[in-house]
Amino acid sequence: MPRISRLNRSEVNPELRGIYDRYLQQRGNVPYFFRTVAHRPQIFETMIAHMEAVLSTGTLPARLKELVVVRTSQLNCTAYCLASHTAISLKLGWTPEHLEALKDSQTSSLFSEAEKEAIHLAESMTLRSLEYSDEEMIRLRRFYSEGEIVELMAAIGLFNYFNRFNNLLNMEPTQPATAEELAEAGVHPITA
Numbered sequence: 001m002p003r004i005s006r007l008n009r010s011e012v013n014p015e016l017r018g019i020y021d022r023y024l025q026q027r028g029n030v031p032y033f034f035r036t037v038a039h040r041p042q043i044f045e046t047m048i049a050h051m052e053a054v055l056s057t058g059t060l061p062a063r064l065k066e067l068v069v070v071r072t073s074q075l076n077c078t079a080y081c082l083a084s085h086t087a088i089s090l091k092l093g094w095t096p097e098h099l100e101a102l103k104d105s106q107t108s109s110l111f112s113e114a115e116k117e118a119i120h121l122a123e124s125m126t127l128r129s130l131e132y133s134d135e136e137m138i139r140l141r142r143f144y145s146e147g148e149i150v151e152l153m154a155a156i157g158l159f160n161y162f163n164r165f166n167n168l169l170n171m172e173p174t175q176p177a178t179a180e181e182l183a184e185a186g187v188h189p190i191t192a
Contacts, residue, residue, distance in 0.1 A: 003169045006035035009184055016041055019048055021185040028187075029177045031084065033166055054158050058151040060144075063092040065155045067115065068122040070094075071102045072156050075126045076163035083173035085159075114143035118152055125156045 009020045009030070016038055023030045037044045055065055066089045073081040086099060101108040105119040117140045124132045140149060165171075182188070 002032070002036070002171075004036050004039065006032050007038040008035070009181060012038050013041060016044060017185075019045070021187075024177055024182055024185040024187050028182070029174050030181075031174045032171055033080065033162065033174075036169065036171075051158060054151070054154045058147065060148050060151045063089075063094065064115065064118060065151065066092055067094060067098075067102070068118055068152060068156050069159045070099055071105075071119050071122040072126050072159040073163055074102060075123065076160065076167065078163040078167055080166040080171040080173055081159060081163055117143050121149075121152055122156045125153065126160055 009017055009024075012020065019034070020030045023034065034044065034048070037047055055062060055069075066085055069085045070082065070089050073085060089099060090096070098110050101110045102119060105111050105116055108116075111119065120136070121132075121140060124136065144152065177187075
């Protein structure tokens with residue numbers, strides 16, 4: 001039983017239905033987190049816009065942003081975000097071995113030096129943000145522009161927020177939408 005109810009498509013206003021429909025078409029579900037936040041339409045709409053800007057704009061590849069999202073979610077022990085963003089990371093070309101190696105990334109041969117610095121940033125922002133040194137920033141800037149560092153920090157910060165929200169709610173991973181939900185959104189599943 002969820003700690004806060006999750007709104008179905010039929011329970012939200014028409015503006016939010018468009019967001020639900022988009023996620024049903026793209027992912028085959030509307031994440032439970034989104035359905036929960038939909039209790040406050042303005043927060044939901046701006047949260048989605050912010051998340052999409054963080055993950056889909058800028059010059060860094062989505063693949064790298066998803067890697068730091070997974071590491072952040074590992075550190076925060078957030079099964080909900082890990083389930084979703086592990087699947088996305090695998091689709092973007094990371095392997096299960098990469099994702100497991102995140103825990104010892106600094107000694108792993110699976111990551112480039114630039115990737116190791118991005119992972120280190122995720123670890124530092126999540127666990128010890130006040131202790132991040134000037135020397136660490138200098139190392140990071142060897143690989144990333146100031147704008148790219150902002151992109152990395154935005155992805156890490158956003159998922160620290162999402163992780164804590166979902167952890168507090170004991171949110172379980174989202175299940176695929178029902179055939180009825182898909183049909184309501186005009187999505188027709190491919191049948192074998």
